[in-house]
Amino acid sequence: MNSELVWVLCMLVGAIYLFVSNRVRMDVVALLIIILFVLSGTLTLPQALAGFSDPNVILIAALFVVGEGLVRTGIAYQVGDALVKVAGSSETRLLVLLMVAVALLGAVMSSTGVVAIFIPVVLSVANRMGIPAGRLMMPLGFAGLISGMMTLVATPPNMVVNSELMRHDIHGFGFFGFTPMGVIILGMGILYMLLMRTSLVRSEEEGKHKQSGRSTMRDLIRDYRLAGRARRLALRPDSPLIGQTLDELQLRARYGANVIGVERWRKFRRVMVTVSGVTEFQAKDVLLIDMSDPDADVREFCSEARLEPMILRGEYFSDQAREVGMAEVSLIPESRLLGKSIREVAFRSHYGLNVVGIRRAGEALGGKLVDEALQMGDTLLVVGNWSLIRLLQTHSRDFLLLGLPAEVDEMAPARSQAIHALIALGVMIVLMVTDPVPNVVAALIACLLMGKFRCIDMESAYKSIHWPTLILIVGMLPFALALQKTGGVDLIVGALISAVGEMGPRVMLASLFALCAIIGLFISNTATAVLMAPIALGTAQQMGVSPYPFAMTIAIAASAAFMTPVSSPVNTLVLGPGNYKFVDFVRIGVPFTALVMVVSVIAIPWFFPF
Numbered sequence: 001m002n003s004e005l006v007w008v009l010c011m012l013v014g015a016i017y018l019f020v021s022n023r024v025r026m027d028v029v030a031l032l033i034i035i036l037f038v039l040s041g042t043l044t045l046p047q048a049l050a051g052f053s054d055p056n057v058i059l060i061a062a063l064f065v066v067g068e069g070l071v072r073t074g075i076a077y078q079v080g081d082a083l084v085k086v087a088g089s090s091e092t093r094l095l096v097l098l099m100v101a102v103a104l105l106g107a108v109m110s111s112t113g114v115v116a117i118f119i120p121v122v123l124s125v126a127n128r129m130g131i132p133a134g135r136l137m138m139p140l141g142f143a144g145l146i147s148g149m150m151t152l153v154a155t156p157p158n159m160v161v162n163s164e165l166m167r168h169d170i171h172g173f174g175f176f177g178f179t180p181m182g183v184i185i186l187g188m189g190i191l192y193m194l195l196m197r198t199s200l201v202r203s204e205e206e207g208k209h210k211q212s213g214r215s216t217m218r219d220l221i222r223d224y225r226l227a228g229r230a231r232r233l234a235l236r237p238d239s240p241l242i243g244q245t246l247d248e249l250q251l252r253a254r255y256g257a258n259v260i261g262v263e264r265w266r267k268f269r270r271v272m273v274t275v276s277g278v279t280e281f282q283a284k285d286v287l288l289i290d291m292s293d294p295d296a297d298v299r300e301f302c303s304e305a306r307l308e309p310m311i312l313r314g315e316y317f318s319d320q321a322r323e324v325g326m327a328e329v330s331l332i333p334e335s336r337l338l339g340k341s342i343r344e345v346a347f348r349s350h351y352g353l354n355v356v357g358i359r360r361a362g363e364a365l366g367g368k369l370v371d372e373a374l375q376m377g378d379t380l381l382v383v384g385n386w387s388l389i390r391l392l393q394t395h396s397r398d399f400l401l402l403g404l405p406a407e408v409d410e411m412a413p414a415r416s417q418a419i420h421a422l423i424a425l426g427v428m429i430v431l432m433v434t435d436p437v438p439n440v441v442a443a444l445i446a447c448l449l450m451g452k453f454r455c456i457d458m459e460s461a462y463k464s465i466h467w468p469t470l471i472l473i474v475g476m477l478p479f480a481l482a483l484q485k486t487g488g489v490d491l492i493v494g495a496l497i498s499a500v501g502e503m504g505p506r507v508m509l510a511s512l513f514a515l516c517a518i519i520g521l522f523i524s525n526t527a528t529a530v531l532m533a534p535i536a537l538g539t540a541q542q543m544g545v546s547p548y549p550f551a552m553t554i555a556i557a558a559s560a561a562f563m564t565p566v567s568s569p570v571n572t573l574v575l576g577p578g579n580y581k582f583v584d585f586v587r588i589g590v591p592f593t594a595l596v597m598v599v600s601v602i603a604i605p606w607f608f609p610f
Contacts, residue, residue: 004042005486011036012479012531026527027468030475037478047481051474055440056159060473061465062443063153066425067109068464069450072414073421083121091131095197096190098122098136099143103186106147107154108425110466112569115144119330119577123402134201137578138588139193144570146189148525148559149182151175153432153439156473157529157558161551164480164533170547175432175439180607181556185596192592200588201579220326224357224381225364231257231289231298232312235281239306242285247277252370255301258290260354260383261324272324274385277349286310288324290356290383327389328402330379330576333569334468335398342370351395352388357381362579377565377575402577420453476530484534492535497542505545505610506601509553512536513597516557525558525568532558548608553600560596562589 011033018029037043051057083101087094098118106114118140126133148155152162152175162172193200221227235241241249251257262273263286273279281287287307291298302309331337337345342355358365358372359379365372374380379402382389392401414421424446431442450456456464482488500507512532520528536550561568565575565585574580 002486005483005488005491007040008042008479008482008486008488012483015476015479025468027471027475030472033475034478037482042482042486043478048478050481051477054163054474054477055438056156056163057470057473059153059159059440059443060156061470062440062447063108064110064465065447065456065461066428066443066450068460069414069421069424069455070105070109072460073418073455074415075418075421078418087125089129091129091135091197092194094125094129095136095139095193099139099146099186099190099193102140102143103147103150103182106144107150107182108429111144111147111155114147115140115570115574119400119402119574123577132201132579134578134580135197137574138200138580138584139189139197141570141574141578142189142193142562142592143186145559145561145568146182146186149178149185149556151178151182153443154178154182155559156526158555160473160526160529161533161555161558164537165547165551168537168547170537173548173552174435175429178552178555181552181600181603184599184603185556188595188599189592192595196588200584217326220328220357220381223364224359225366226290226357226381229291229356230312231291232286232310233289233302233305233307234286234310235283236306236308237283239281239283241281241305241307242283244281245277246275246279246281251305255297255305256291256368257301258354258356258370260288260290260356261385262287272385274352274388275348276352290354324383325385325389326381326383327392328379328381329392329399330402331374331376331399332397333376337374337398338376339373341373351382351392353382353384353392355380356383359576361581379576414455417453417455421450421455424449424453424455473526473530476527480530480534492538494542496535496539505543505549506605508539508543509549509604510597510601512539512550513553513557513560513600516554517560517563517593517597520558520561521564525561529554529558545610546608549604549610552604552608556596556600556604560593562593562596564589 015029015033018024024032034048037048038045083094083097087097102111102114102118119137122136122140123133126136148158152158152173158173158178165172246259251259259275259279262275262279262281264273264282265284301307347353347355355369357380358369358374359381360375360377380399382392389401392399427449428442428446431437431445432439437445447461451458451461483492496508496511500511512535516528516532519531532554533551536554537547540547540550561571563586565571565580565582571585575585
């Protein structure tokens with residue numbers, strides 16, 4: 001083992017440590033890798049930056065744009081609505097149709113985006129049918145992961161593996177090259193979930209879903225333990241609050257009083273005014289206040305601020321439902337809110353809404369929520385103007401708005417162009433299947449058609465591209481080259497062949513699958529595919545067999561991230577809405593991953609002989 005290889009392996013271990021610890025963003029780690037490769041002389045500058053010219057990076061970016069076009073034209077939501085109508089009152093039919101619909105949509109757009117779209121639909125249907133959401137959320141997440149096994153463009157790992165084949169001057173997979181395996185695993189996944197659905201929800205959760213119908217404000221008040229916290233207080237003429245702004249008064253810090261809204265006289269009637277830090281109080285204002293601090297002295301607050309208690313009908317402003325809305329939001333894996341408190345992110349200043357409740361692992365938190373550090377899987381209850389709540393959907397990089405989406409029109413501003421979006425998608429698929437032009441060109445043509453037909457504008461197109469994913473791929477690609485250049489690939493391949501090479505190629509496929517799945521527990525599936533693809537092809541070369549079954553095994557294993565809620569963003573998205581715990585994914589996901597491995601080792605050589 002030479003010194004250069006030791007350096008590359010140390011960098012690899014360091015990168016994995018940073019990925020696992022999450023102390024540094026993954027895209028920042030990827031850029032640091034590029035810099036260190038150049039400064040150490042391990043790779044030349046063109047070699048280290050080769051990822052920026054990789055066609056698959058452009059292809060992935062273009063597919064993000066195509067997926068956004070399907071969302072903006074409402075096609076994805078229409079699929080969800082149709083699913084509900086066809087399923088009727090049958091939970092079995094709903095589960096089957098849900099997994100099939102998610103897998104098909106995820107075959108041509110981001111699986112994370114598809115799952116995010118379906119979560120509100122599933123929550124609504126579960127409430128209407130009177131079943132726990134947890135019996136549908138994990139099937140939803142698993143279908144999202146399986147969708148990555150359906151087509152060549154379904155997930156970045158497929159394109160990474162395909163790119164590695166082409167880099168070795170081997171013809172890549174076709175557009176539907178992954179489909180036979182994807183269909184088999186989808187069918188197995190549906191049967192598995194039908195058998196395991198009673199185990200998806202713990203017994204204590206079953207009793208919480210006796211009633212049917214949509215969640216109401218009363219349900220949210222109960223779930224977040226808001227009863228008794230609301231106050232309706234009028235400013236007296238001599239109140240010291242008059243003429244001052246909310247930021248100047250610091251009412252939440254001084255009294256535990258969170259101002260939700262203000263009733264103000266305008267043209268002989270009271271109207272609800274949305275509050276922000278610069279809202280200035282006026283005479284005769286009536287404040288709607290959430291006393292979130294259990295130790296707050298309401299009488300002392302009213303006395304010092306010269307406030308007059310007024311009648312409050314209904315629980316927690318439910319009589320104000322036309323003006324004051326409630327909604328749950330769930331934090332997504334890459335949210336900038338993670339690890340920070342509500343105060344630190346200045347939630348009200350940024351979004352114009354107040355956070356009045358936090359649920360963690362299915363339980364409402366008490367105490368001073370404003371200083372509580374937010375964690376992955378938390379759901380927040382926000383209160384404020386309905387229009388501002390609907391606008392939360394535009395902040396999809398930070399959180400997901402839960403509940404039946406009455407805001408569908410805002411989420412689908414180009415609904416009238418739906419037919420044109422389908423035409424653009426059809427053109428892309430036909431070009432990719434018939435192969436008259438490279439896949440990246442087909443995707444770019446679809447993007448231009450989406451723009452031409454006004455399915456998407458330029459601003460939305462650029463915002464839809466998930467740049468951290470692209471930078472991660474660009475930064476991890478040099479590792480494959482560095483490992484090959486320094487002999488690392490040959491070393492790992494030699495160790496694998498020495499260990500299991502004499503047992504036959506199927507045992508080697510199982511070993512590669514297991515190694516890939518284990519690595520995928522700690523780093524993203526894209527990074528896993530980048531690292532494992534050259535090792536798989538090198539192993540096939542050493543064994544003197546076809547590289548295709550080995551490449552396909554790596555692609556399938558990279559998408560088989562079923563074992564923990566942090567193995568994939570898809571799992572993390574369904575963690576909170578499904579009221580799951582970490583062990584639930586281990587309990588359900590590990591056996592299914594083992595089944596996928598067994599089926600892959602048996603079936604892949606049928607389609608791609610050794």
